[in-house]
Amino acid sequence: MDGRDLVRSMKLVGSAGAAQGLRSVRTAWRRRRADAVGLPARGAERARVPGVVRDVAPGAGGGTIRFSRSELLIRVAVNGAVFWGWDGAAAEPSYALAGRCPDADPRAVLEPDKDGGWRLVAERVTVVVSRHGAIEVRTPGGVVLRRDLPPRWWEPADGGPGRWMQRSEVAADARFFGLGGRASGPRLRAGTYRLWNTDPGRAFDRDDDPLYLTMPVQLVVADAATHLAFHDTSWDGSVRLREGREGAGSGHDRVGMSELWMDGGPLRCWVMVGTPARVLLAWASLTGAPATPPAWALGHHHAGSFGSEQEVRRVVAGYQEHDLPLDVVHVDVGPSDGRQVFAVDQERFAKLSVLAEELRRDGVRLVSQVEPAVRAAPGDAVHDSGVVEDVFVRDASGRPVEGTARAGESVFPDFTHARVRAWWGGLYAEGIAQGLSGFWHGMNEPTSFTAFGESTLPRSARHALEGRGGDHREAHNVYGLCMAQAAYEGLRKVLPDERPFVFSRSGWAGLQRYGGTWSGEVTTGWPGLRASLSLVLGLGLCGVPCSGPEVGGFDGGSSPELYLRWMQLGAYLPLFRTHAARRAGRREPWEFGPEVLEHVRVALVERRRLLPYFVTLAHLARRTGAPSVRPLWWGAPEDRALRDCEDAFLLGDGLLVAPVLDPGAQRRAVQLPRGLWYDTATGTAYRGPGQVCVAAPLGRIPVLARAGAVVPVRGEDGGVELEVWAPDRGRTGGGLVVRDTGDGWEEPEVERYVARWDGDRGVVVEREGADGVREPSYPVRVRGLGGPGQM
Numbered sequence: 001m002d003g004r005d006l007v008r009s010m011k012l013v014g015s016a017g018a019a020q021g022l023r024s025v026r027t028a029w030r031r032r033r034a035d036a037v038g039l040p041a042r043g044a045e046r047a048r049v050p051g052v053v054r055d056v057a058p059g060a061g062g063g064t065i066r067f068s069r070s071e072l073l074i075r076v077a078v079n080g081a082v083f084w085g086w087d088g089a090a091a092e093p094s095y096a097l098a099g100r101c102p103d104a105d106p107r108a109v110l111e112p113d114k115d116g117g118w119r120l121v122a123e124r125v126t127v128v129v130s131r132h133g134a135i136e137v138r139t140p141g142g143v144v145l146r147r148d149l150p151p152r153w154w155e156p157a158d159g160g161p162g163r164w165m166q167r168s169e170v171a172a173d174a175r176f177f178g179l180g181g182r183a184s185g186p187r188l189r190a191g192t193y194r195l196w197n198t199d200p201g202r203a204f205d206r207d208d209d210p211l212y213l214t215m216p217v218q219l220v221v222a223d224a225a226t227h228l229a230f231h232d233t234s235w236d237g238s239v240r241l242r243e244g245r246e247g248a249g250s251g252h253d254r255v256g257m258s259e260l261w262m263d264g265g266p267l268r269c270w271v272m273v274g275t276p277a278r279v280l281l282a283w284a285s286l287t288g289a290p291a292t293p294p295a296w297a298l299g300h301h302h303a304g305s306f307g308s309e310q311e312v313r314r315v316v317a318g319y320q321e322h323d324l325p326l327d328v329v330h331v332d333v334g335p336s337d338g339r340q341v342f343a344v345d346q347e348r349f350a351k352l353s354v355l356a357e358e359l360r361r362d363g364v365r366l367v368s369q370v371e372p373a374v375r376a377a378p379g380d381a382v383h384d385s386g387v388v389e390d391v392f393v394r395d396a397s398g399r400p401v402e403g404t405a406r407a408g409e410s411v412f413p414d415f416t417h418a419r420v421r422a423w424w425g426g427l428y429a430e431g432i433a434q435g436l437s438g439f440w441h442g443m444n445e446p447t448s449f450t451a452f453g454e455s456t457l458p459r460s461a462r463h464a465l466e467g468r469g470g471d472h473r474e475a476h477n478v479y480g481l482c483m484a485q486a487a488y489e490g491l492r493k494v495l496p497d498e499r500p501f502v503f504s505r506s507g508w509a510g511l512q513r514y515g516g517t518w519s520g521e522v523t524t525g526w527p528g529l530r531a532s533l534s535l536v537l538g539l540g541l542c543g544v545p546c547s548g549p550e551v552g553g554f555d556g557g558s559s560p561e562l563y564l565r566w567m568q569l570g571a572y573l574p575l576f577r578t579h580a581a582r583r584a585g586r587r588e589p590w591e592f593g594p595e596v597l598e599h600v601r602v603a604l605v606e607r608r609r610l611l612p613y614f615v616t617l618a619h620l621a622r623r624t625g626a627p628s629v630r631p632l633w634w635g636a637p638e639d640r641a642l643r644d645c646e647d648a649f650l651l652g653d654g655l656l657v658a659p660v661l662d663p664g665a666q667r668r669a670v671q672l673p674r675g676l677w678y679d680t681a682t683g684t685a686y687r688g689p690g691q692v693c694v695a696a697p698l699g700r701i702p703v704l705a706r707a708g709a710v711v712p713v714r715g716e717d718g719g720v721e722l723e724v725w726a727p728d729r730g731r732t733g734g735g736l737v738v739r740d741t742g743d744g745w746e747e748p749e750v751e752r753y754v755a756r757w758d759g760d761r762g763v764v765v766e767r768e769g770a771d772g773v774r775e776p777s778y779p780v781r782v783r784g785l786g787g788p789g790q791m
Contacts, residue, residue, distance in 0.1 A: 708733015
């Protein structure tokens with residue numbers, strides 16, 4: 001233990017209390033001893049590269065290319081995605097893939113290339129493998145999008161898992177996005193990004209990395225095309241990025257560079273090429289369609305450290321008294337002393353089912369927190385059941401691994417075992433019986449408090465890994481993903497007719513199959529506000545469309561202006577959830593004065609008005625993989641000005657939202673994509689591409705509508721209404737509408753609408769269908785150049 005470890009230990013003992021602090025010191029030493037015994041010593045290593053091509057065995061969709069020291073399996077799937085794996089690495093087994101691997105594309109052809117290499121030609125992509133193992137991904141027209149240099153391995157001389165490095169080059173104009181939840185994004189500048197899900201142990205800001213949810217998923221946007229690269233290994237690693245510099249000559253600085261270092265696991269990669277929409281569609285077909293949340297979960301959530309049923313009622317009554325929309329209340333119903341998982345504190349919530357029923361009658365749902373740590377105490381029902389079922393992670397000697405969590409001394413279920421997931425999933429039934437409607441997972445990186453070193457389980461801890469066996473080095477990053485799977489599948493059994501609502505602080509590639517996520521404990525301040533947007537945009541580009549921040553910031557007091565601007569941003573994000581630590585003070589809207597209260601009411605009412613649009617976007621995300629919140633370059637990735645814009649976003653195809661991210665701003669510059677855009681507050685029309693300056697008074701943030709957009713909104717009578725923004729003269733517009741059929745599994749119809757000018761009739765809106773053009777299913781209100789009016 002070095003000096004920094006000692007200082008941290010003393011701080012923890014002082015801040016967490018003597019008992020908790022001493023437990024964290026003991027856990028840190030216990031973890032260090034476990035790894036010293038349970039992990040193989042890394043001795044001398046042998047460096048290796050593939051060598052030279054020797055022969056080729058063609059196969060379905062591609063084939064196997066054998067080098068003197070390695071072999072490469074490469075093929076194209078029917079969805080256009082390219083897979084390659086070195087040294088016998090196949091696409092399965094994989095935690096990222098949804099179901100079985102997609103079939104190979106029978107039309108793809110592997111043929112000889114010049115200089116002894118090979119070329120794999122498919123409809124959407126061409127892949128060229130050099131005689132030394134470099135892999136180039138090209139557009140059908142021959143433009144190189146990505147060049148992976150021959151990989152390098154460092155293998156222990158006495159066997160065991162080795163580490164490896166893959167360096168890749170991209171175009172000089174390319175920009176990097178993704179890698180999971182990154183506070184400094186969404187565009188990832190030069191630097192090193194770690195791939196290890198991490199609880200920072202405090203509120204984070206834009207300079208903190210890594211955070212709770214990392215993924216080896218890069219979305220690279222260049223003039224020629226967009227491509228997504230996914231290196232399918234869950235081991236600890238890091239990515240070093242450098243953007244290229246056009247005009248820098250012919251040296252390495254001219255191209256962009258991505259250098260991936262992994263401590264182990266297979267070297268296998270998927271690459272998808274095309275437009276952003278096509279790439280995310282292929283990614284969703286590979287890793288699973290995003291789960292559609294129930295409609296009520298798309299409303300406004302209020303979370304807090306509620307001490308009792310009475311406090312919950314007080315807050316809900318405050319929302320009703322001030323005429324503020326509220327849809328969901330988040331509450332930790334477990335005992336504050338001991339924090340037994342799935343237990344209900346009978347002193348603070350003696351009549352939880354009665355409370356839940358009363359709130360539901362008022363249109364408010366209850367959602368509660370669940371953490372993976374199980375208090376290691378005989379007599380605790382979950383602990384005793386887990387011991388009988390043998391569900392807990394064990395160390396190298398076969399003893400259950402004990403860590404320190406909010407529950408105190410704790411053990412942790414091994415969610416990488418199907419039997420354990422089924423056991424855990426059944427535990428949600430009691431919460432549902434008590435009236436809870438959903439669950440949020442925290443501390444599931446997993447977090448085990450330690451005075452020094454990593455605050456997680458020992459790397460030597462043993463996991464089932466679906467029967468393959470392994471340790472925490474491989475299981476750590478997928479732990480939260482597997483916990484979400486357990487909850488989702490368990491809730492489907494308990495409530496087979498309702499869509500589950502689960503969101504998880506940690507996860508991995510494929511998390512969208514089971515629910516969404518949130519930012520975690522973002523710091524209270526303007527940098528935290530900006531980080532909130534970065535996280536949502538970045539996660540959406542990794543295939544997780546349902547996410548949101550802790551609106552208002554987690555720690556410390558918020559100024560009225562900051563709180564308001566955060567609420568205004570949150571009203572346009574998929575998961576709209578206020579949350580703060582108890583020490584941050586009261587965060588209800590009426591605590592910030594009458595002016596802020598009135599402006600917050602406007603934001604909350606607008607969110608409720610837009611609920612049909614959010615419902616539509618959620619259903620479309622499941623069908624297409626496209627996130628609801630999109631960067632401005634989504635429809636025009638070749639526009640470099642849009643690629644560099646990080647302070648605004650598209651909400652679906654119809655709206656552009658430009659939040660205020662700096663204090664004192666009354667106006668702000670907005671970068672517009674091509675076309676005509678209307679300020680939804682004033683009706684002023686602006687033409688893009690280009691930058692305009694738009695008013696942003698304290699009462700609102702700029703929201704612009706694309707000319708021709710058809711946006712489903714909630715009408716004054718509570719029904720759906722189509723808000724249509726007049727198309728540009730000589731052009732047509734349109735939009736999609738999905739009428740939500742409830743919170744069940746019925747497949748709703750996607751309605752397609754077209755808006756066009758028709759002489760003296762003005763703007764005409766028609767519904768397109770297989771049987772021709774019909775009248776709209778809903779009332780239509782035209783805005784913009786068509787003028788206000790009811791049709």
